[in-house]
Amino acid sequence: MTEHLKIDAPATERRLDDMAQGLVGAPLDRPEGPLKVTGRATYANEWQVDGMVHGVMVRVPGNSGRVVLANRAEVAAMPGVLAVIDDPRLLRNPAQGTANEAPVQGPQEAAYLGQLIAVVVAQQFEQARHAAQRLEVTLEDAEKVAVDPADAALEPQEDQTVAQGDLDRAMAEAEHAIDVTYTTPSHSSAPMEPHAAIASWEGEQLTLRASYQMLKYNRNELADALGIHPDRVRILSPYVGGGFGSKLGLAPESVAAALAARETGRPVSVALMRPQVFEATMRRSETLQRVRLAADAEGRLTGVGHEARVSNLPSETFAEPVLQATHFLYSGAHRHSSMDLARVHRLCAGSVRAPGEAVGVTVLESAMDELAAKIGMDPVELRRRNIPEKDPVSGKEFSSRRFREALDSGAEAFGWVDRPETRTRSEGEWLIGYGMASAARVNILMESQARVRLAPDGSVQVETDMTDIGTGTYAILGQIAGEMLGLPIERVEVRLGDTDLPPASGSGGSWGAASSGTSVYVACQAIRTMIAERLGVAETDLTLKDGQATFANQTRPLAEILDGDEIVKEGQVTPGDTSKAVRQATFGAYFAEVAVHAASGETRVRRMHGSFAAGRILNAKTARSQCLGGMIFGIGMALTEELAFDPRHGHVVNHNLAEYHVPVNADVPQITVELLEERDDWANPLQAKGIGELGICGAGAAIVNAIYNATGVRVRDYPATLDKVI
């Protein structure tokens, strides 16, 4: 029996605050952590499957035209080669993971240079790699296609349009106004673990060992691609070495492995090489963003304008939702937002680390800094003055919002009061500056299911096809079950990453912990109710702690109450009316100190602080780690990260971690994180909102604003590399 909770009304109780075990919120270690750091966690390409052979994927050399394998027979005859496969189904773009898509049919037309078009299968990996290198791919009837968004056809995204009042008039009549245009480059999700899959068929049943974020969708996608029923597909993904969006949807290696295993009758392993991950999985769109801000003499916003241009392949629907938080972050009666999607032949654009806000809030917050400088007002004060009472576009109440507290508390913790005047502080050859920015991210709940088994000995098992992409799911789901059933964490086992288990929300969009956590909560609540019924007491009068049940002035061991029985319950949560009735979002504030070298323009981040509010914190350690990671990627966005595209053919030039620079230890200073106490009754019965991506949504702006404070140079073209700062 599945207990189903549809969230149609705000929670009236804060049950987790009343529970006795004290697990939820505690900074517990991740139970799988030791496995990961000692190499004992089995990642996708590390499984050893009997009889396994190896596939290596081959890319197209151009961005349009019909694919022809010129020397297929010759390659097929090379030593050890078992198959050369160029099935059109390989040409599926990496999907977004949220919808079933029709399989690609018809002739193989190349869409972008680097697209993975064929797979060569051989007994040994080296044989497959050698043969793949020898395969000659040519393109017939290639045409000249747009690869730069500036040259491309634009499609207006009507659903992003906001038009309220008269922004042009507000700008003309404003005491202070700015009209600035920023650009942000394309980003790679750059997970440490490259995408890999091992496919094996037993009769009509396919098992795929792979590395994904949203298994129930990935299973449907793979079934769609192969034209088979999802019941025939099982995906195992117990450990994921980073996703950052690139593993939300099916990537090319899985279809390749499945087709190759079918054709050869052998289990086939296909691992993408690092350049293939950069060239053929997913990118964040580059953006062009114009921001207009109009303010009165006191720095109150009268107008907010935000227009953006993003890009994607001609066949793709995803458009980086750059404006998402602009709609609710600040007040201003006159508003205008619009977005265009440019159609370009670059690799598929999709969700990468907080799609939308990561670059949208960053640019908005850079523009706010420009306005503060123009007015001559403290940037924190400018933000404080523009916190809207209600969502300024929809008129809805905020479900919970400790934005002002994050600004104030963050400023206090950082020592913002010591901020220098522009270009007035130096230490030797280094110019010192402070900068700040707000953080904002929408909150999303996704349908999720879990099964909880309370064994006769009073131990508990949580089972769901939820993933842990390094974010702490194993820990958090165990904490919720242990809290609800009154068991120490050692007595809780969490099983994840197997589509044979109840389908979960998956990990994405910061919804994972709250969505899958609520399903565990619902199942545990049902188990508590059964225990209470056995005892003839109300569930709310039952206290469970350390394997003991206390009720009506007596205490008995849980195992004794179970009397040899196992209790199994499934919980399911689906979003309901509360997701539409109020504006649900998370907020925070970032502060950064930088040193910029006066001669070279090199920027070093010296310290950073972030204060965040995201509802109940389910695990203080994993939540803090997520915020640290987000802020570190903010350093990358501000200073180094940028996919470079060849202007002739639109392919990725810097397709490895040596040339695509994410911050490393030497780039990361001491970072402090403060998590503000908050409960969001509208979000779910946990009163928790998503925190996974909040740490990156504006972080880069704090650094670029600090560069301005240090140097007086305003960089409007991210990242702020030294050539732009000097």
Ligand code: MOS
């Ligand atoms: Mo996230 S970019 O939705 O994995």
